[in-house]
Amino acid sequence: MRTVNAKIITSQVKKIYIEANTRITPEQTSGLKRALAKETHRLAAKALSQIIDNCRIAEARKMPVCQDTGLPVVFAEIGQDVRITGGDLNTAINLGLAEACLDGYLRQSVVDPLTRKNTQTNTPAVIYSRIVSGSKIKITVVPKGFGSENMGQVKMLKPATGVKGVKDFVLAAVKTAGANPCPPIVVGVGIGGTMDYAALLAKEALFEIGGGQRVRDKELAKLSREILSDINKLRIGPAGLGGVTTALKVNIKTFPTHIAGLPVAVNIGCWCHRARTIII
Amino acid sequence: MIHNIQLPLTGKDIRKLKAGDEVLLSGTVYTARDAAHARMVKKLPFMIKGQTIFHTGPTPPKPGTVIGSCGPTTSSRMDAYTPILLEKGLKAVIGKGKLGAEVVSSLRRNKAVYLIAPGGCGALLSETVKAARMVAYPDLGCEAVYELSLEDFPAIVGVDSRGRSIYK
Numbered sequence: 399m400r401t402v403n404a405k406i407i408t409s410q411v412k413k414i415y416i417e418a419n420t421r422i423t424p425e426q427t428s429g430l431k432r433a434l435a436k437e438t439h440r441l442a443a444k445a446l447s448q449i450i451d452n453c454r455i456a457e458a459r460k461m462p463v464c465q466d467t468g469l470p471v472v473f474a475e476i477g478q479d480v481r482i483t484g485g486d487l488n489t490a491i492n493l494g495l496a497e498a499c500l501d502g503y504l505r506q507s508v509v510d511p512l513t514r515k516n517t518q519t520n521t522p523a524v525i526y527s528r529i530v531s532g533s534k535i536k537i538t539v540v541p542k543g544f545g546s547e548n549m550g551q552v553k554m555l556k557p558a559t560g561v562k563g564v565k566d567f568v569l570a571a572v573k574t575a576g577a578n579p580c581p582p583i584v585v586g587v588g589i590g591g592t593m594d595y596a597a598l599l600a601k602e603a604l605f606e607i608g609g610g611q612r613v614r615d616k617e618l619a620k621l622s623r624e625i626l627s628d629i630n631k632l633r634i635g636p637a638g639l640g641g642v643t644t645a646l647k648v649n650i651k652t653f654p655t656h657i658a659g660l661p662v663a664v665n666i667g668c669w670c671h672r673a674r675t676i677i678i
Numbered sequence: 679m680i681h682n683i684q685l686p687l688t689g690k691d692i693r694k695l696k697a698g699d700e701v702l703l704s705g706t707v708y709t710a711r712d713a714a715h716a717r718m719v720k721k722l723p724f725m726i727k728g729q730t731i732f733h734t735g736p737t738p739p740k741p742g743t744v745i746g747s748c749g750p751t752t753s754s755r756m757d758a759y760t761p762i763l764l765e766k767g768l769k770a771v772i773g774k775g776k777l778g779a780e781v782v783s784s785l786r787r788n789k790a791v792y793l794i795a796p797g798g799c800g801a802l803l804s805e806t807v808k809a810a811r812m813v814a815y816p817d818l819g820c821e822a823v824y825e826l827s828l829e830d831f832p833a834i835v836g837v838d839s840r841g842r843s844i845y846k
Binding site for chain 1: 698700713734735736737738739740746747748749751752754774775776794796797798799800801802803804805818819820832834844845
């Protein structure tokens with residue numbers, strides 16, 4: 399059986415959490431530049447230019463793109479043929495994140511929900527781990543900002559409302575969010591399972607975890623395109639200043655559900671939509 | 679139209695600003711977000727009359743720098759507190775997102791303005807901060823109140839002193 403020392407997990411998590419916070423990916427930059435090229439509204443175009451400049455400055459200065467360096471959310475896929483030695487998985491991850499906060503000059507944004515006392519380490523992370531086949535460890539870290547996270551919603555729809563009910567719900571959530579989640583946004587939609595699982599599916603869809611939306615599923619791809627087009631008709635636009643690009647992308651994940659239910663959840667990501675993955 | 683504004687705002691400045699106008703702000707602002715507001719409404723740690731509050735919680739400065747990333751946070755979370763501060767003489771709020779109707783009418787009543795800073799652009803905005811000094815609540819960490827000296831900080835008038843808003 400393959401063994402992986404917990405120290406390796408800690409050092410890799412630290413590295414990718416800092417990177418996720420300080421650099422957006424080339425694909426994201428091109429997405430933002432495409433949005434700028436087609437923007438007709440003056441203030442919205444200016445907002446997009448500022449966003450692009452901001453990312454350039456952050457990368458050059460190795461500083462966070464946004465001051466909200468997130469509540470860390472971590473997805474860990476552990477191959478069933480690998481054994482972690484020298485410590486436990488959750489501690490190894492949280493240690494890496496705490497070191498990232500300190501050495502990466504990230505913000506301590508994590509508090510007790512009721513006393514509001516800061517943990518001063520930007521941990522614990524919300525960690526989802528699952529056992530998969532193989533002997534590798536795959537870890538995705540997400541610095542989830544709360545300007546966008548606060549705009550998420552979950553609802554137990556009636557099956558009779560069907561696809562239209564889902565569309566209406568997603569659109570209403572995006573409309574309510576308005577300028578708050580720093581548009582242009584990315585939208586994750588989870589459909590099916592249970593109340594809690596729909597919310598997890600929405601987050602997995604947002605960050606394309608576990609393959610994200612199955613690209614071969616033509617029906618889902620069509621639904622994504624339709625919802626994206628409807629969202630962009632809302633004209634919330636970059637920074638909420640009007641304009642043509644309210645959302646850059648809509649990702650959907652589904653899971654079978656009960657005959658009596660149609661759970662649906664929306665999880666919103668801001669324009670910088672940060673995530674990094676490492677395979678150990 | 680781009681206005682170069684020297685803070686604190688004068689009555690004349692406030693009257694000329696219209697929703698949708700662009701501004702470049704220079705001068706002093708005070709940072710505050712959720713936890714600081716909860717304390718400030720009970721006892722103010724600085725003279726608020728005529729001043730500007732910036733809704734932000736920056737990342738820590740790297741050695742040799744003044745401040746870390748410092749973009750705006752969602753201002754509507756402070757809706758319960760903002761009218762109280764406006765009544766005490768606050769003249770401008772910098773943040774992001776739409777404000778509640780009560781805050782908009784309080785801005786109109788108190789002849790004050792709401793300015794929108796570019797969301798998520800903390801690195802870009804950090805370049806306009808020339809000095810930072812902690813004023814209150816060190817125990818709040820990133821939520822402590824700082825006095826910042828700005829130079830050409832870009833913003834848009836979100837709500838003007840007549841209560842007109844850029845958001846529908």
